[in-house]
Amino acid sequence: xxxxxxxxxxxxxxxxxxxxxxxxxxxxxxxxxxxxxxxxxxxxxxxxxxxxxxxxxxxxxxxxxxxxxxxxxxxxxxxxxxxxxxxxxxxxxxxxxxxxxxxxxxxxxxxxxxxxxxxxxxxxxxxxxxxxxxxxxxxxxxxxxxxxxxxxxxxxxxxxxxxxxxxxxxxxxxxxxxxxxxxxxxxxxxxxxxxxxxxxxxxxxxxxxxxxxxxxxxxxxxxxxxxxxxxxxxxxxxxxxxxxxxxxxxxxxxxxxxxxxxxxxxxxxxxxxxxxxxxxxxxxxxxxxxxxxx
Numbered sequence: 432x433x434x435x436x437x438x439x440x441x442x443x444x445x446x447x448x449x450x451x452x453x454x455x456x457x458x459x460x461x462x463x464x465x466x467x468x469x470x471x472x473x474x475x476x477x478x479x480x481x482x483x484x485x486x487x488x489x490x491x492x493x494x495x496x497x498x499x500x501x502x503x504x505x506x507x508x509x510x511x512x513x514x515x516x517x518x519x520x521x522x523x524x525x526x527x528x529x530x531x532x533x534x535x536x537x538x539x540x541x542x543x544x545x546x547x548x549x550x551x552x553x554x555x556x557x558x559x560x561x562x563x564x565x566x567x568x569x570x571x572x573x574x575x576x577x578x579x580x581x582x583x584x585x586x587x588x589x590x591x592x593x594x595x596x597x598x599x600x601x602x603x604x605x606x607x608x609x610x611x612x613x614x615x616x617x618x619x620x621x622x623x624x625x626x627x628x629x630x631x632x633x634x635x636x637x638x639x640x641x642x643x644x645x646x647x648x649x650x651x652x653x654x655x656x657x658x659x660x661x662x663x664x665x666x667x668x669x670x671x672x673x674x675x676x677x678x679x680x681x682x683x684x685x686x687x688x689x690x691x692x693x694x695x696x697x698x699x700x701x702x703x704x705x706x707x708x709x710x711x712x713x714x715x716x717x718x719x720x721x722x723x724x725x
Contacts, residue, residue, distance in 0.1 A: 435456075436623040490591050491514060492602050496609040498584030505553045507584050508561070512595070517558075523702065524558040527648075534670035534699060536639070536649040537594065542685040543655050544678040546705035547576045552652035555673070559648045560614035568605070568646040571619040573654045574626040580618045590620020598622070599642065630664035639668040656689040660709075671699035678705065 440451075499506050507516040527534065539552035556569035570591060572578035580587040585606060589599040594617075608614040622629060622709060629635065642649050653665045666672060672693045690698075 454518065463466060469701065479605075486692075492605050492607050492615070494609050495609045499582070500584070503582065505550050509555070512519050515536075516554075520554045520558040521561075523555055523649065523700075524562075524701065527555075527559070528562075530671075530699065532670065535647070536643060536651070536669045536671075537699065538653050538666055538669040539675060539702075540622050540653045540666075540672060540674045541675040541677075542654050542681050542689040546655075546681050547702075548650050548655070548675040549573070549582060551673070551675045551702050551704060552650050553579065553582060557611065557614060557647070557648040559650070560608075560611050561704065562613070564613075565647045566615065566645075567648045568611055568615045568617060568642050568702070570617045570642075570649065570651045572651045572661070574629075575639045575654060575659065576620050577619040580616070580653050583616070585616060585618065587618040588619065590618030591638070592620035592622035592626070592629060594620065595632060596624055597634070598624040601638070617642075617714075620702050627664065629659040632659055635664070635668070656687070666693075668699070669697070672697045673699050673702060674680045675702045675704050678703070680705070 464577065476562075497538045498505070504516070527537065537555070539548050539555060541548040552569065556567050559565060560567040566655050569579070571577060573593065574592055577587055579585075589604045591604065594604045595680075596602060599620075602622065605615050608616060651665060651669065654661050656662055674689060674693065675688075
């Protein structure tokens, strides 16, 4: 049983944050004797599916492997190593950890879509989770464009929207990444309620209080600034904002407006995504990363 699960269980017992299920809090209906027996010829569930079902039955957090497609820029330290990219995210991690304001909940956003905020949120959370004993929760808070789970190959069945709508518990919504045990993911989920109404609620306040209490870092993939009302409601609960900018793609006018809308005290920095290599950087790269790639 993970430390995070135990912490969430203790939170409910103490009445902290959102109501979450613990062992014995809910029961399943017993099948009647008249119920048809399963056909033995039916395909048996895979080990992953069986592991997920067991976790849901016990109320524990599910452990699910990620499946990053070959050539993906997400999680650059797995598979075919991209040492230059992975090192840059480690630099971002170091600056976050050593920031004088000690930010704990980090909002990753952009001026407009397509700038790379989702992959940046994934990689920042992943870099933070590589640290010893640092439990990190990555939240897909962009309800309108749910790209996080697709990029990681994770199921997007129950998530934040379902949790805020009262249709599931926190344990049922969160998944733990098998390859990186310190990394947890809260998918966006689904709900017919408008995202702005879901986020402008006591349930959202309670979720934020609970995850802040029991995770070392919380990274939120948020909608673009000024695009929808969701961003302001998410930003109000975060310690700092990281703006992702993409050369030759980010609209300059929108980027300027985005900086104006971020509270000065919450600006953590800018991530320059898909930047062209500077001619002097190549020597730096070959010296530090060349030997590691051999």
